[in-house]
Amino acid sequence: MGRSPCCEKMGLKKGPWTPEEDQKLMAYIKEHGHGSWRALPAKAGLQRCGKSCRLRWTNYLRPDIKRGKFSLQEEQTIIQLHALLGNRWSAIATHLPKRTDNEIKNYWNTHLKKRLTKMGIDPVTHKPKTDALSSGDGPNKDSANLSHMAQWESARLEAEARSARESKLGTAASNNLFQLGSTSAHHLLAKTASSQLLNSSSTQCLDVLKAWQGVWSKFTQPGGFQGWDNISSAGTLDLESPTSTLNFSEVAFPTVENLAVLECNGIPSTLPELLTSSTAMHGDAWMADTLRTMSGSASGNVAALSSLMEGFTDIMVDNTEGGDDYEENKNYWNSILNLVNASPSNSPVF
DNA sequence: AAATCAAACAACCGCGGGAAG
DNA sequence: ACTTCCCGCGGTTGTTTGATT
Incomplete structure (x- = not known):
């Protein structure tokens, strides 16, 4: 149908706004x-x-706009929501108070998209790029890392499919996520996953969880990573810590949905990044509490886990030499990895 | 110091949906 | 039911700023 232009072009100014114009408006x-x-x-x-x-x-000009650098939490939310919603910036913006869709869109295009691409993850599908894996320049560290990321992602997809089937019997919250208005996506996802987690009776992955906790302690202890030889004892690590009061129905942290994936996944390939990021965000006490809360029999094969985590280890070993930026970078990237993994594979979902 | 390039940010364009007439 | 208008959205372009040579 015929459509009039939005405004008369004659005599109307375009381009950057002057302070006087801003003031008038x-x-x-x-x-x-x-x-x-x-x-x-x-x-x-x-x-x-x-x-x-x-x-x-x-x-x-809107007075309720927050300007300046995006926080890690905001970046996480953007990545997670983008995996769910795609380029629906206005929808994403509703979950980031005081940020505009335009600002989020720009930030995605100039920062986040590039970072995911660098990691070998397709920023559109949030899946590992196959070409990035196959066109490497030899057995270098980066390509190895990408290969392992893809491996983790592959196993994650299987687990998610299984988890989704099981969750149909329980809450439908994940499907209604964005019909619920102002509640943050993180909290909703966490609640959804929490119910999945609580419905689970499987504890077979806990030995691996414990093993990873041991690995993590190797990384975080003074001197950094000491080599895989020391990890063989991790499966029997003493998880001493204050008495757990963790309550999955109330504690809403962005990675708990991944724990739900573990409970039904024979090979918990998402483990390295998710546990690292969770620990980075919530501390070692959180990890210890989580493990104790979920605790079951430990009879794991640490070697199998070690194999899965080689690529991740390379990253960590590199970073142990990174100086003051080590912790910050480590937390940042693990959070990003974690969120990529936390995102549903079939997006957009509506 | 000047030129060049890239990154970051602001603004514009065109389309589609919905409301009103 | 159809047309017109308005608004909001997403993609894209233009401008500014900072880094590098």
Whole structure:
């Protein structure tokens, strides 16, 4: 159908806004509200089209806009929501208070997308890139890491499919995630996974959990990683810590959904990154509590876990020499990895 | 110091959906 | 039911800023 242009082109200014224009726009909206955007420019004495005014207001001048660097939490939310929703920036923005869709979109395009690409993860599908795996320049460390990431992802997908089938019997919260309005995606995902977790009777992965906790302690102890030889004892590590009070129905942390994946997955390939990131976020006490809460018989094969985690180990060993930035970088990247893994594989879901 | 390049950010464009007439 | 208008969205382009040569 015929459609009129959004504004008359003649005599209307384009390009960057001046402080005077900003002042006029803010003053007018403060006094009258924006009303009809089309009619606003004339009333406010601006030589702009209504569309330009609306954009300037919603993306820049609105008083409830938070500007500046994105926090790690915000980055995590963006990645997770993008895996679920795709490029639906306005929908993503509703879960990031005080951030605009435009800002999120720009941040994704200029930062997050590149980082995922560098990691060999397709920023569109949030899956490992096959070409990145096959076109490596030899058996270098990066390609090895990518290979292992793909391996983890592959096993994760299987686990998710299984988990999804089982979860149909329980809560449908994950399917209704974005119909629930303002509640944060992290909390909803966590609650969904929590119920899955509590419904589980399997504890066969706990030996591996314990093993990983041992591995983690090797990394975090003074001197850093001491080599795989020391990990053989990790399966019997003493998990002494204060009495656990962990309550999965109330504690909402962004990685608990991954624990739900573990309970039904014979090979917990998502373990390295998810436990690392969880520990990074919540501390070793959290890890100890979690393990104790979920505790069952320990009869694991640490060697099998070791094999799965070689690529991850390379990263960690490299980082132990990273100086003051080590902790920050480690936490950051593990969180990103964790969130990539935490995202449903079939996106968008609506 | 100047030129060049890349990254980051702001703004524009065109389309589609929904409301109103 | 159809047309027109308005708004919001996502993709894209343009501008600014900072780093590098």
